[in-house]
Amino acid sequence: MRAAALLAENSQFVLSFDTGGTAAGAAAAAATALKQHPALILGPLTAEEVPAVSSTIAGRVPIIAFSNDSVLRTQGTYIFGITAAQVTSAILRYARSRGIKSVAMIDDGSPWSAAAALAAGQAEGELGIRVRMLPVRPGQPLPDAGEAPDAVLLPGSGEAVLSAARGLKATGIQLLATLQGLDHRPEALEVLSGAWIASPDPVAFGTFASEFSARNGGNPGTIAALAYDAAGIANALRNANTLNAAGLLDGKGFHGVTGPVRFRTDGSVARDFAILVARPQGYEPVATSSGA
Incomplete structure (x- = not known):
């Protein structure tokens, strides 16, 4: 540093x-x-x-x-x-601008996921978007997702994101993620292809x-x-x-x-993020979205 x-x-x-x-x-x-x-x-x-x-x-x-x-x-x-709130609100704001009205969010119980879930809940009223939390814990069966959402948000990283991406292939459900989910391995890019991700501009x-x-x-x-x-x-x-x-x-x-960042009197910082679309050859910036 x-x-x-x-x-x-x-x-x-x-x-x-x-x-x-x-x-x-x-x-x-x-x-x-x-x-x-x-x-x-x-x-x-x-x-x-x-x-x-x-x-x-x-x-x-x-x-x-x-x-x-x-x-x-x-x-x-x-x-x-x-923060989790910044990237979560940024990806949800972009998703809403693209017509997404309902989101299922995977909550793996981690502190990052908990903060993202809180931010998603707060964004519902502001954005006019419905967010349903799906708690997922190791060793436990997946909960019933109920009616299929327009998109699934995975705030985490690693194999959990890739596994969900594989499961969403050919369903028509949009995958949303944050910078935690960025994975530059060719096999990961292939699986994530089409996902929308909020992240600093690569x-x-x-x-x-x-x-x-x-x-x-x-x-x-x-x-x-x-x-x-x-x-x-x-x-x-x-x-x-x-x-x-x-x-x-x-x-x-x-x-x-x-x-871009802006400092606020209460000690918070507002951030703008690039919205990336995962492609087999890499991540393509397509828009900018403001975070919390």
């Missing part, structure tokens, strides 16, 4: 403090950082660490935290990780990944891309002489490799 940030911001303005991966370590790192009089804090990463940093900073400096747990947001602490991410690899070696992931975007926001604000809370809340928002 630090290497990615240094691609977007001058190293003389980037100071790193090790949290040790614990709440106590995060609080100590934040206290040390405050002594340097920073204009902006990027991090921490984990849900355990975010409240410790928020309480230590106590609103004195804006915090761009990389957790995807939206419950941790508070005034002055912005949750910059890609073209923009690919450009960043190439630059990162050329400078540092290795292949960066989404977390590194978030660090790159956060540092890029800091760089843009500093160049505009608005590196402060007011600058961060500029309604025009910011563009990055993980997509």
